[in-house]
Amino acid sequence: xxxxxxxxxxxxxxxxxxxxxxxxxxxxxxxxxxxxxxxxxxxxxxxxxxxxxxxxxxxxxxxxxxxxxxxxxxxxxxxxxxxxxxxxxxxxxxxxxxxxxxxxxxxxxxxxxxxxxxxxxxxxxxxxxxxxxxxxxxxxxxxxxxxxxxxxxxxxxxxxxxxxxxxxxxxxxxxxxxxxxxxxxxxxxxxxxxxxxxxxxxxxxxxxxxxxxxxxxxxxxxxxxxxxxxxxxxxxxxxxxxxxxxxxxxxxxxxxxxxxxxxxxxxxxxxxxxxxxxxxxxxxxxxxxxxxxxxxxxxxxxxxxxxxxxxxxxxxxxxxxxxxxxxxxxxxxxxxxxxxxxxxxxxxxxxxxxxxxxxxxxxxx
Amino acid sequence: xxxxxxxxxxxxxxxxxxxxxxxxxxxxxxxxxxxxxxxxxxxxxxxxxxxxxxxxxxxxxxxxxxxxxxxxxxxxxxxxxxxxxxxxxxxxxxxxxxxxxxxxxxxxxxxxxxxxxxxxxxxxxxxxxxxxxxxxxxxxxxxxxxxxxxxxxxxxxxxxxxxxxxxxxxxx
Numbered sequence: 001x002x003x004x005x006x007x008x009x010x011x012x013x014x015x016x017x018x019x020x021x022x023x024x025x026x027x028x029x030x031x032x033x034x035x036x037x038x039x040x041x042x043x044x045x046x047x048x049x050x051x052x053x054x055x056x057x058x059x060x061x062x063x064x065x066x067x068x069x070x071x072x073x074x075x076x077x078x079x080x081x082x083x084x085x086x087x088x089x090x091x092x093x094x095x096x097x098x099x100x101x102x103x104x105x106x107x108x109x110x111x112x113x114x115x116x117x118x119x120x121x122x123x124x125x126x127x128x129x130x131x132x133x134x135x136x137x138x139x140x141x142x143x144x145x146x147x148x149x150x151x152x153x154x155x156x157x158x159x160x161x162x163x164x165x166x167x168x169x170x171x172x173x174x175x176x177x178x179x180x181x182x183x184x185x186x187x188x189x190x191x192x193x194x195x196x197x198x199x200x201x202x203x204x205x206x207x208x209x210x211x212x213x214x215x216x217x218x219x220x221x222x223x224x225x226x227x228x229x230x231x232x233x234x235x236x237x238x239x240x241x242x243x244x245x246x247x248x249x250x251x252x253x254x255x256x257x258x259x260x261x262x263x264x265x266x267x268x269x270x271x272x273x274x275x276x277x278x279x280x281x282x283x284x285x286x287x288x289x290x291x292x293x294x295x296x297x298x299x300x301x302x303x304x305x306x307x308x309x310x311x312x313x314x315x316x317x318x319x320x321x322x323x324x325x326x327x328x329x330x331x332x333x334x335x336x337x338x339x340x341x342x343x344x345x346x347x348x349x350x351x352x353x354x355x356x357x358x359x360x361x362x363x364x365x
Numbered sequence: 366x367x368x369x370x371x372x373x374x375x376x377x378x379x380x381x382x383x384x385x386x387x388x389x390x391x392x393x394x395x396x397x398x399x400x401x402x403x404x405x406x407x408x409x410x411x412x413x414x415x416x417x418x419x420x421x422x423x424x425x426x427x428x429x430x431x432x433x434x435x436x437x438x439x440x441x442x443x444x445x446x447x448x449x450x451x452x453x454x455x456x457x458x459x460x461x462x463x464x465x466x467x468x469x470x471x472x473x474x475x476x477x478x479x480x481x482x483x484x485x486x487x488x489x490x491x492x493x494x495x496x497x498x499x500x501x502x503x504x505x506x507x508x509x510x511x512x513x514x515x516x517x518x519x520x521x522x523x524x525x526x527x528x529x530x531x532x533x534x535x536x537x
Contacts, residue, residue: 015423015424015425015426016424016462016465018424018426019420019424019425019426019428019429019462020459020462022426022429022430023429023455023458023459023462024459026429026430026432026433026451026455027452027455027456027459029433029448030433030436030448030451030452030455031448031452032448033437033447033448033451034446034447034448034449034452034494034498037446037447037448045447048441049441049444049447052438052441052442053441056393056441056442059393060393060396060397063393063394063397064397064398064399067397067398067399071399133398134398135393135396135397135398135442136396136397136398136405137396137408137442137443137444138405138406138408139408139410139443139507139511140492140503140504140507140508140510140511141443141445141449141491141492141495141503142443142444142445144443144444145398172444173444180444182444187495187499187501187502187503188499188501205501206501207501207502207503207504207507208503208504208507208508209504209506209507265398265400266398266400267398267400
C-alpha cells in the first residue's frame with residue numbers, strides 16, 4: 001500500500017514548513033560538523049577533503065593552463081620591448097651584488113672553520129620539491145593553495161614552502177598527487193620568527209590581509225621599520241633563517257611584515273622537504289657537552305701533522321722575535337731616560353695650572 | 366480544433382541543479398591562481414546568490430539540501446572549517462524564507478537592500494565563527510574585499526528570480 005493511499009492521504013503540509021524543517025535539520029548537521037572538525041590532519045574528515053582536492057586540483061590545473069600560457073606570452077612580449085631597461089637594471093644589480101658575493105664566500109669559509117673547530121653539527125642541506133600552484137583561495141577566512149605535488153613526491157604535512165623571494169606557507173594536507181598549502185597570511189597561520197638586526201623573537205600571525213602581524217614582541221626598540229624578518233626555527237617546524245619579509249607599521253599601529261614572497265607571482269614554488277634537526281640525531285646527543293664532538297675527529301694525516309708542527313714552529317719563532325723586539329725597545333727607553341738632560345730655558349711666563357685651584361667653600365652649584 | 370501547445374515545465378533541474386553546477390564551475394574558475402599587474406581575480410561567495418533567490422522562487426525541500434552540499438564543497442575548496450559556509454547559507458535561506466511573503470513582488474531596490482542585509486549577516490556570522498575557531502580575528506579590510514564582489518552579484522539573483530518566479534502557476 002502506497003503512503004498516499006493510507007490514513008495520511010488527506011494530510012497536507014505547507015511547503016514552506018517542510019522547507020523550514022529541512023533547513024533546521026541541515027543547520028543542526030552543519031553545527032555538528034563545525035564542532036567535530038578540527039581543521040587539522042587529525043580531522044575525521046581529512047580523507048573527504050583529500051578526495052575532493054584530488055578531483056578539484058586537476059580541474060583547477062586545466063583552468064590555470066590557459067592563464068599560464070597567456071602569462072608566458074605577455075612575459076615574452078614584455079621581455080622583447082623592455083630588454084634594454086631590463087639589461088641595465090640587471091647590470092646595476094650585478095655590480096651591487098658582487099661585493100656581497102665576495103663577503104659571503106669569505107664568511108662561509110670562516111663559518112665552516114668555526115663549525116669544525118667547535119664540533120658543531122650543521123643542519124644538513126634540505127631537499128626541495130618543485131610544485132605548481134593550481135588552485136587559489138583568497139578570502140578573508142582562508143588563504144590556501146593547492147599544489148600539484150603530493151606524498152608521492154615526498155611532500156609531508158608541515159613542510160615549509162618558499163618561492164624565489166621567501167617563505168610562502170606550509171603544507172597542511174597531502175594526497176598522493178596534490179597537497180594543500182596554507183599561506184602565511186591565513187588566519188590560522190602562526191610562525192615563530194626573529195628580527196635579523198636584534199635577534200628578537202616574535203610570532204608572525206596571519207589575519208587574512210596581505211601583511212601578517214608581528215605579535216609577542218618583547219623589549220624596547222627590538223624592531224624598527226625596515227628590519228628583516230627571518231624564520232627563527234624555534235619549535236623545529238621551519239629551518240632557521242628563511243627570509244620572510246621586512247617590518248612595517250600597519251595603519252592600525254601594529255607591527256606588520258611586508259612579505260618578500262609578494263614580490264613575484266606565487267605560481268611555481270619549492271616545497272622544502274625539511275626534517276627537524278632534532279629528529280635526525282638522538283636527544284642524548286643534543287644534551288652532550290659542547291666540545292664533545294672534538295673527540296670524534298679522525299687522526300691527522302702525516303701531511304697535516306707536519307703542517308701543524310710547521311705552523312706551531314713558525315708561531316713560536318714569531319713569538320720569540322716579538323719578545324726580543326719588546327725587550328730591545330724597553331732597554332733603549334731606559335737608556336734614553338738615564339742620559340743627563342740639558343738645562344731647560346727659563347719660562348717666559350708662568351704656565352697655567354693644569355688643575356684649577358681649590359674652589360672656595362660654597363662655590364659649587 | 367486547437368493545436369496542442371508545448372508546455373515548458375520548469376522543474377528542479379532548471380532552477381536548482383543547473384544553477385548549482387554553474388556556481389561550482391564559476392567558483393573553481395575564479396580560484397584560478399591568476400595575477401596580472403599585482404591583482405588577483407575577485408573571490409565572491411557565489412552560492413549567496415542561490416541562497417537569496419531560491420526561497421523567493423518557491424519553497425522547496427531540495428534547495429536547502431543542495432545549498433548544504435554547495436556550502437560543504439565551498440568549505441573544502443577554500444580550506445575553511447567544515448560546515449561554516451553551509452551553515453551561513455542555510456541561515457540566509459531561512460531569513461529569506463521567513464520574509465518571503467513580504468519580499469514577493471517588491472521592487473528591485475527593496476530586493477537589493479534585503480540582499481545587502483543578508484550578505485552582511487552572512488559575513489558577520491562567518492567572521493564570528495572563524496574568530497571563535499582560530500582565536501584570531503580576520504582583517505576587516507580583507508572582509509570588505511570579499512563582501513563587495515558578493516554584493517555585485519545581485520543582478521544574477523534578480524535575474525534568476527524574474528526568470529523562475531512565474532515558472533510554476535501553483536506558486537503565483
